[in-house]
Amino acid sequence: MQEIKKATFGAGCFWCIDAAFRRVKGVHKVESGYCGGHVEHPTYHQVCAGDTGHAEVVELTYDEFEVDFNVLVKMFFSLHDPTTLDRQGNDIGPQYRSVIFYHDDQQKLQAEHGIQHAQEKYDYDIIVTEIAPAKTFYPAEESHQDYYSKNPNQPYCSMLIGPKIAAFDKEFDKYLI
Secondary structure (H helix, E strand, O other): OOOEEEEEEEEOOHHHHHHHHOOEOOEEEEEEEEEOOOOOOOOHHHHHOOOOOOEEEEEEEEEOOOOOHHHHHHHHHHOOOOOOOOEEOOEEOHHHOEEEEEOOHHHHHHHHHHHHHHHHHHOOOOOOOEEEEOOOOEEOOHHHOOHHHHOOOOHHHHHHHHHHHHHHHHHOHHHEO
């Protein structure tokens, strides 16, 4: 039996979280895109300007019987620094905010518990991750889909994403394809 659900996460540049979630058993589809803003059908350049209200996100389609939303939330928190407002490393602006867009009340509750768990596990003082109802998801341009596997030697990928994926693989090995 399958229970297909959606999850939407923003954790800085979508290239990294896209690459990580593509490796997870039970995740059937990963799509980079934009969510949370007021501009319909935004482009990458519009979102990068920082005034659309959108965050760079990934939308996952997953089977809840294969991977639980709680596990996905733990993975989400392992992939970025949820204590920096509107910033991940050198990526600065509201489009890079830490956000979980929930699709139902159960996801909202699990996201709230995920924040508590992350605070304890990583000894964070303040987590600034936004928890908000899912809005319309707009897929990013094709060039941004599965970017890491298409461009592993691009400097941003090799210096920033590669090490994150290695740590992710070590921590979540039993959940990976």
